[in-house]
Amino acid sequence: MKQQTQELTSCIQQSFDLQGLMEHWDAKLISVKEGEVVIALPYSEKITQQQGGFHGGAMGAIADIAVGCAGLSVAPERIEVTTVEYKINFLAAFQSGQLQAKGEVVKRGKRLIITKAIVTHIAENGKVSDCALLQQTLIPVDKTYE
Amino acid sequence: MKQQTQELTSCIQQSFDLQGLMEHWDAKLISVKEGEVVIALPYSEKITQQQGGFHGGAMGAIADIAVGCAGLSVAPERIEVTTVEYKINFLAAFQSGQLQAKGEVVKRGKRLIITKAIVTHIAENGKVSDCALLQQTLIPVDKTYE
Amino acid sequence: MKQQTQELTSCIQQSFDLQGLMEHWDAKLISVKEGEVVIALPYSEKITQQQGGFHGGAMGAIADIAVGCAGLSVAPERIEVTTVEYKINFLAAFQSGQLQAKGEVVKRGKRLIITKAIVTHIAENGKVSDCALLQQTLIPVDKTYE
Amino acid sequence: MKQQTQELTSCIQQSFDLQGLMEHWDAKLISVKEGEVVIALPYSEKITQQQGGFHGGAMGAIADIAVGCAGLSVAPERIEVTTVEYKINFLAAFQSGQLQAKGEVVKRGKRLIITKAIVTHIAENGKVSDCALLQQTLIPVDKTYE
Numbered sequence: 001m002k003q004q005t006q007e008l009t010s011c012i013q014q015s016f017d018l019q020g021l022m023e024h025w026d027a028k029l030i031s032v033k034e035g036e037v038v039i040a041l042p043y044s045e046k047i048t049q050q051q052g053g054f055h056g057g058a059m060g061a062i063a064d065i066a067v068g069c070a071g072l073s074v075a076p077e078r079i080e081v082t083t084v085e086y087k088i089n090f091l092a093a094f095q096s097g098q099l100q101a102k103g104e105v106v107k108r109g110k111r112l113i114i115t116k117a118i119v120t121h122i123a124e125n126g127k128v129s130d131c132a133l134l135q136q137t138l139i140p141v142d143k144t145y146e
Numbered sequence: 147m148k149q150q151t152q153e154l155t156s157c158i159q160q161s162f163d164l165q166g167l168m169e170h171w172d173a174k175l176i177s178v179k180e181g182e183v184v185i186a187l188p189y190s191e192k193i194t195q196q197q198g199g200f201h202g203g204a205m206g207a208i209a210d211i212a213v214g215c216a217g218l219s220v221a222p223e224r225i226e227v228t229t230v231e232y233k234i235n236f237l238a239a240f241q242s243g244q245l246q247a248k249g250e251v252v253k254r255g256k257r258l259i260i261t262k263a264i265v266t267h268i269a270e271n272g273k274v275s276d277c278a279l280l281q282q283t284l285i286p287v288d289k290t291y292e
Numbered sequence: 293m294k295q296q297t298q299e300l301t302s303c304i305q306q307s308f309d310l311q312g313l314m315e316h317w318d319a320k321l322i323s324v325k326e327g328e329v330v331i332a333l334p335y336s337e338k339i340t341q342q343q344g345g346f347h348g349g350a351m352g353a354i355a356d357i358a359v360g361c362a363g364l365s366v367a368p369e370r371i372e373v374t375t376v377e378y379k380i381n382f383l384a385a386f387q388s389g390q391l392q393a394k395g396e397v398v399k400r401g402k403r404l405i406i407t408k409a410i411v412t413h414i415a416e417n418g419k420v421s422d423c424a425l426l427q428q429t430l431i432p433v434d435k436t437y438e
Numbered sequence: 439m440k441q442q443t444q445e446l447t448s449c450i451q452q453s454f455d456l457q458g459l460m461e462h463w464d465a466k467l468i469s470v471k472e473g474e475v476v477i478a479l480p481y482s483e484k485i486t487q488q489q490g491g492f493h494g495g496a497m498g499a500i501a502d503i504a505v506g507c508a509g510l511s512v513a514p515e516r517i518e519v520t521t522v523e524y525k526i527n528f529l530a531a532f533q534s535g536q537l538q539a540k541g542e543v544v545k546r547g548k549r550l551i552i553t554k555a556i557v558t559h560i561a562e563n564g565k566v567s568d569c570a571l572l573q574q575t576l577i578p579v580d581k582t583y584e
Contacts, residue, residue, distance in 0.1 A: 020194035021201040048166035051290050055167040056229040057210045061203020083202040085575055087233035087379040087525055089406050091399045107383045114381050135427045144197055231429055233379055233525040235552050237545045253529045260527050281573045283377055312486035313493040340458035343582055347459040348521040349502045353495020375494040379525035436489055
């Protein structure tokens with residue numbers, strides 16, 4: 001297990017920075033603990049649906065990435081994780097501010113890692129609202145990058 | 147029900163064009179029938195995960211949009227649809243070419259529309275492979291744009 | 293909303309008692325609060341899979357019922373709830389003792405109720421272990437029984 | 439792969455017969471092909487919900503078993519399968535007749551098997567209606583029975 005907090009953060013940041021999707025959307029890694037990672041996605045035209053709100057597909061993507069990073073944070077050295085499947089329920093829609101997805105590891109198995117995430121909306125005035133709930137399955141794979 | 151094919155296509159295209167997420171990824175609406183819509187997403191740096199492949203979150207998003215459009219294609223006049231939830235299983239990963247998501251309506255209820263999608267990869271040499279499988283729930287809502 | 297605790301419990305107990313599946317399995321309603329219900333399922337030959345453990349289908353069923361009861365506990369008078377869909381992840385398998393499913397309401401909307409459940413195993417020696425995690429969608433319907 | 443049809447059927451029948459859940463519900467194995475299995479569940483008081491219809495949890499259970507058997511039918515010798523997770527959408531409710539769940543393998547991987555099922559209702563007059571749709575993930579495990 002990656003025990004040093006700084007080493008852990010740098011491992012997750014490296015994986016995050018390799019994701020073109022996250023860069024394109026100006027998403028940021030907000031916090032990293034062992035088994036818990038928070039990601040932020042600012043509102044922009046790059047992530048809207050037809051009514052001008054955050055797209056459900058974008059919420060699903062950041063929630064999937066938050067739990068993927070959480071899973072990676074508990075994986076052994078030189079092991080990467082990949083998503084087997086996820087399921088997301090939407091709770092509310094918003095058209096400005098930012099989303100934060102908090103991913104958590106529920107079970108860290110050798111063959112499978114089970115995770116969950118909550119996506120919250122943070123309005124420009126600071127108001128926090130629940131937006132989406134995700135449940136996900138990860139599988140460990142060999143790391144293919146340094 | 148929107149009975150004329152041309153009118154149907156133009157209604158779905160309008161909803162699709164309003165989605166900033168689709169525009170910024172250079173996604174295209176490929177075909178529209180009543181209850182079945184196909185969307186294409188070309189490979190680019192905007193949709194990659196840390197290993198350079200199509201991001202699962204991006205696959206989830208285009209599958210969600212394909213079924214959303216399929217649901218919209220069977221909705222009454224002046225009714226829009228919004229995603230209640232979706233679940234996606236990943237079957238394979240690819241690093242080039244394009245993805246196509248075919249969304250289909252399974253049940254068109256008054257209160258809920260149930261859909262499914264298959265995402266396939268089309269390689270530059272034309273080879274077609276299954277990539278992901280989605281199951282989704284939509285709810286009809288009043289249309290908020292013209 | 294059903295505000296009196298005793299009235300609430302009796303409403304949920306009535307719905308529970310009408311479920312032949314619960315009676316057949318000797319399942320019990322353990323606790324009822326507004327938005328949170330716990331159900332217990334004892335180990336028996338009626339719920340085993342091929343390796344002699346609690347069947348995943350049985351875990352899914354009691355989790356679905358726990359969240360259904362939780363949803364019902366926040367529904368208006370003369371309104372029943374019905375399951376739109378659920379998704380369950382399995383965390384561990386057990387061959388004796390009992391399961392307890394705790395269902396909780398995540399969002400009480402007018403048109404949809406979103407819930408989650410955790411299923412835990414309680415061994416004969418009292419040891420508690422997480423077994424399964426569920427996420428579910430309910431829809432309000434008119435009550436068809438007194 | 440289990441190539442002889444008779445040997446395949448007998449392997450699946452053996453696993454099915456070991457499931458107390460199936461025996462107590464009077465469920466039957468209807469047909470077995472490599473990668474596709476059909477199971478029938480007759481209506482009885484053992485599987486009802488509060489409105490007297492087939493319980494969603496029972497539909498989920500037989501769908502899970504149908505896909506589990508389908509997964510087992512493509513697994514190597516001495517390998518059993520266990521459910522990682524499943525997700526089910528309900529399409530209609532019925533109060534008599536029987537349900538049939540057809541499980542199919544979508545992807546047979548070495549580390550994971552992805553499946554889907556459709557549950558249909560067969561009325562006493564022979565009318566067939568779609569009831570539920572399931573998507574599921576299996577993982578191969580060592581067989582613990584002969």
